[in-house]
Amino acid sequence: QVQLQESGPGLVKPSETLSLTCTVSGGSIGSYYWGWIRQPPGKGLEWIGYIHYLGNKYYSSSLKSRITISVDSSKNQFSLRLSSVTAADTATYYCARVRAPPGDGYYMDVWGKGTTVTVSS
């Protein structure tokens, strides 16, 4: 059974770069898209972006100038970097697997438990 685990610093200073890694266990990172989603405290879900294991990547319009998502197939990991962070980037960050069923629609069927990142000096 595939499991995802986010890891990274829980505290980042303003203007610095937030770096998170999602480790895929129980299965291969191949053949899927892998995504990042965040949720500010008490607010809704925000899509950040996603990447195919071969490297195709798609980013949120509002964040694309600051984000980089990458994949390391040899380690079965994918990563998120968000630069120039501010307090508005404080959130729980989730990684997820994106499935593509026959027909219409992609959806996230496996999620990490989430990691809380606070931006503060």
Add this chain to the structure above:
Amino acid sequence: DIQMTQSPSSLSASVGDTVTITCRASQNIDNYLGWYQQKPGKAPKVLIFSASTLQSGVPSRFSGSRSGTDFTLTISSLQPEDFATYYCHQTYSTVYTFGQGTKLEIK
């Protein structure tokens, strides 16, 4: 970006009730719509994908439908464990977007 307008933002209901949550897309998204349930402190869980396909293991009291750019999640015979926040999510464009969420509370 495609906007997903979800309503209502909150809803009170009783065990045994049937409730409906709606999402309207700002443009055609075919059936590229999923519904997720989130409980406090937990990651979201997919309920429905492709607008109306029930994810494996999800109770049949959950159902989804589409009419044009309007999508509906219906929960029949509410159970205590159904009180949570629900989100719609479009994956038609390469820039995915979520609805604002609907918090379903016990009356």
